[in-house]
Amino acid sequence: MMLVYMFDGTFEGLLTAVFDAYSRKSFPEAIVREGAVLPMFCDECHEVIADTGKSDRVWRGLGRKLSAAALSATATSFLCELPDYDITLFRYICRALNSPVSIETDFSDPDVVEVTKMVRRVRYEAMRIRQFLRFQKAADGTYFALMEPLYNVLSLAVGHFVDRFSSMTFVIYDKRRGYGYYYDGREVHCVTMPETLPHISSGRLDESMMDADEKLYQDMWRAYFKAIAIKERMNPRKQRQDMPVRFWKYLTEKNG
């Protein structure tokens, strides 16, 4: 008898699913997102309706079982948005709630290992944004940058840029998910822009939109990038390892 839960794909939804499982006293073997195809041997499908009251209770309960760091890590790992990961996180949360002691360091448990790895991967992707994001200065003084991160991690990185460039106005945009953040010098706003805009589709500002000096600084950066490599030590494999090719599309030094 296979039981499947269906939820709306939000973190609240997942926490509500945990709540439902405990109140119905029946735990699912699989969790699917709305609109996904049900598994072949599905006998019963319970639809979870996300409820902040229920999810808050689960979250508070989880807070009593895990350290603050592990608690925020579970939420972070959910940003990977991989459907296969939902059931792992679900089992992890249930195990954490059942256990009298915190399970966060039980690395011989496959789910704990999987969650720990996913947290690491998501945080690494956020780090990649901090590393490989490149601003271009527009004529109006706004700095513009666009990326296509693997996971939905823009929210993890935006704080860093606000702290660092607090006196600038800038836009950072996630093209894959079609949203971004605009910082006006005081506050951060979530923005969406039409895909048809030329600088959204290409990721590059047109020369007519650029600040007067932008082109020169880009050229200088490219020249510097070329000059700093030691010819006798060429190591393209290492370069690709540390700076995967999927980022090259929007890197100033790798284009133009």
Place this chain on the structure above:
Amino acid sequence: MTEATLNKLKILAEAAKYDVSCSSSGTVRRGRKDDGVGNTVGGVGICHSFADDGRCISLLKVMLTNVCMYDCAYCINRRSNDVPRATLSVSELVELTMEFYRRNYIEGLFLSSGVVRNPDYTMERLVKVAQDLRTVHRFNGYIHLKSIPGASRELVNRAGLYADRMSVNIEIPNECSLKYLAPEKDFKSVYEPMGFIRQGVLENKEDRRKFRSAPRFVPAGQSTQMIVGASPEHDRDILRLSSAFYSMPTMRRVYYSGYVPVNTYDARLPVLKQPPLIRENRLYQADWLMRFYNFTADEIVDDAHPDLELDIDPKLSWALRHPEFFPVDVNRADYESILRIPGVGVKSATLIVNARRFRRLNSEHLRKIGVVMKRARYFITCGELEAPCVADVSPDYVRRSLTAATGKERDNNPLQLTIDFGS
């Protein structure tokens, strides 16, 4: 900012590229809310790009000028070399740094310089750059300043107020070799500025204990660099020197730079086809063992084995020379012993000591945790039927089975005959 600046930047980046250090780690500076730009994240720093040679680009690594009055044999910028020379003005460099930083190209500036006129004159200009960045532009990112050998104490003290990290390169690990290759330099000219920095930091620590608002002095400490392969020293000498450096308070990193044959005409230098990249890599591994794995220099290399082995890493090499230390029981041994198992790193050792509180670990758990079982299996016991331990079979056997060429390497072997079936 013009095309002329671009050309200067090219020349001066070329001149600076042989310096290895590029880290932006060691300090946390919070961003300022109202004015200026910049913060530093602390921890490991941020690498913004990776050049074609695979080295990270974190800081704008550039020289203020590559004109130099010294004639060091190993240096591309030596007086007698016929290379294009350029000098950036202080304002040019400051503006360049700010603009690069605002575009998220870099974490900050790594500035060094050839020595012009006298050390103090050169040092003063370096300090001026850092000062302008910090006070005029309110730049709050990372600044790494080279201290010019022979610069006065006053200048080093001023530089320390603006820089996050300072460094003096020792370059050659033996004083006689240094004097032979760089007649104008000696160990004193290197150790003296290092001492200034150290004293500055220690005094500053004392001051900050009394006044919490006292400005920080070189908060990320100092680093140094040694060229490997330009002089006849053994790895033993190099590692002993590094370990002496690490015992010095404030010394955070020693970098090793495989000698790139730049001045091939100089008869004092060895003839190399290629920079000694593997040796350099092994030295870094040994360096890591000293810093994170509680190894001492004399454990890694000794008089019987003055050089690191090139075909196996220093940790495995130590393990093969000490079969009596193994097998280590992963379920009972302390963290330090687990760290010594080849195939176990700091990360997996931490995971092991945490995870074994819940249940006994077996080899499947270890594999999941990330232990490289191919290597580790000869050195551990985890309460199940296991591979022969290094103490039972011989170290030679383990060495042979771990260094045996993998399938891919065999395929690439040029000595392997291939049959051409025609097409």
